[in-house]
Amino acid sequence: MARSQPDLLLLHAPSVYDFRKKSIFYGPVSDLIPSSTVFEMYPAGFLTMVAYLHAKGMRVRVANLAVRMMKDRHFSVPDFIRKQKPKAVGIDLHWLPHAHGALEVAKIVKEIHPDVPVIFGGLSSTYFHQELIQYKQVDYILRGDSTEGPLYQLLTALGDGGSLDSIPNLTHKRGGLPHVNPLTFLPSSLDFADIRTDLMVEMVLRHRDLASVVPFNGWLKNPITALFTVKGCAHECATCGSSHTTCGHLTMRTEPVFRSPENLVRNAVALSKFSRGPIFLVGDLLQAGTDHAEAVLDCLKHEDIENQIVFEFFDVPPVEFLRKIDRCTRHWSIELSPESHDHDVRRAQDGEPAYDNQQMEDVLREALHLRCTRIDVFYMIGLPRQTYQSVMETIDYCERLFQMSDRRLSCFISPMGPFLDPGSRVFEEPEKFGFRQFARTLEEHRRLLVEPSWERILSYETQWMTRAQLVDATYDAGERLNELKLAYGRISKKRAATVAERIRSARELRARLAKQEIANGELEGEIDKFSISTVCDKRELFWHSHLINFRIGGILRTAMRYYFGGRRENHL
Ligand code: B12
């Protein structure tokens, strides 16, 4: 059988390309997300792009280079890329912490395959497109929060030599100079592209390569999946790179758009056919109005999905809505991010808070009376007007939450970092919000990423906390919260001891770095020890997993279709 070239190879780079050789103390900047300091998770948009292009008859391969590099110290990116013969390569620079890795990977692709077009996309690519297009290794940038249609048009034009001028959202080079097409592809619904888990399973079978497709290291043990309910946002969080104001100028999205209830639940059902893990509905359903949110619940009730459904709320939900969730789902959890307990801090972040601590407590108490499996409350360090004292008082407030509730409720705190979100209100008007920036351009951020410690990687400090104080506040708050979690039975003695030990080692390392006592290469391969599970144990983020996390039936059905449905091609 002849080898057919993929139309597109989608690559996800690690944050810092050569992280395996570097001795960087990244700090706990990724403790509250499933991925590590390598930021190995690829954008969920990879899945919608794969599905959209597949529907148009194109073939796409996803390669999570970051996970491959983490899992195998000898995995060589150049060797892997040399073996690929794609018609085009796509690289995400969605999150700014990939500024180093994404550009390095693009450089390698260009060196090995000089004639293969390299396409960038994602929010950071969108913000920095004028600067990014000037890198030799970048040929095209697709801007905006939705690029499926323009990507298809671009790949088609590259194949048949068609004109690039009519391709929306495209930044390209013409005669060596940047050329910016208008950002007009702005779909008013998200229903046009599904998450097709079956296509990812087929990809694994086709290339006999599971590690390239997993979203983050450890996913097979904790197969949490995310379903995007919305793009854009009605809120104005000053530090967010996707707030109402930010979207208005960055992605041109002036109002949020949603997945319809039917489409959303159809996608949830499709996910549940493959995985028994929790399905996280990203975005507050109530943002689209009560009727919309209740329609989602009605559809969920009808489908009776067995998986845990995780609801995110931007404001505290009405108790009646929680009762309806309880009636409509088998297992459910909620996530809430007040970010601070402190009214003044919250006001500086997002205007007059829509709820106060008392209102939050009342609603959480109601949720605990229902069958809610778990409530996670998230706090942040590095906000406008937030002092060291205020951070420590947030931890005192967590104790109050622990006292009023049972073990289903837990609290988390982490530093905002490593970077300010580009395009956020604090990024655009730092002085107004009391921020001082250490990087503005893409290149400045790229350079910060290879500084030796997170205290120097942080791209900002505030009028209320210097970088050193932000680090102090993080470890002090992490330590105290860890003690409280132990005292109130949220974590075991063993887990608490591990976190305490990690904080102690991280502090010691910080002191040695300050005195320049670290020999060259001493930290190589030791990054995890000081930067992962420091402010909390990462396992606290995950739900109880099953003996068998995946649904063998769903996977087998896809495999049968793949092997016997005449779609098999040789793997590259
Ligand atoms: C859900 C979410 C997450 C999830 C990840 C989900 C995922 N795998 O995508 C979690 C919680 C894990 C997460 C983590 C982080 N996040 Co986040 N996240 C979000 C959130 C709330 C929604 C993202 C979303 O809806 N995407 C929609 C999906 C379907 O589309 P998409 O993935 O964006 O892809 C489309 C386009 O971006 C583009 N595109 C993307 N990549 C590429 C590549 C190519 C080649 C092309 C052509 C196009 C393209 O086309 C896609 C299809 O249309 C946004 C805020 C918001 N409301 O937007 C923040 C946001 C994106 N996250 C942000 C940040 C900072 C982070 C972290 C760095 C935080 C941290 N320090 O831990 C980490 C990075 C994690 C990693 N890579 O390992 C910032 C990004 C700012 C910036 N420009 O850097 C945002 C804007 C706001 C915020 N502060 O949270 N995040």
Ligand code: SF4
């Ligand atoms: S952080 Fe605030 S502005 Fe950003 S997506 Fe969440 S609610 Fe919206």
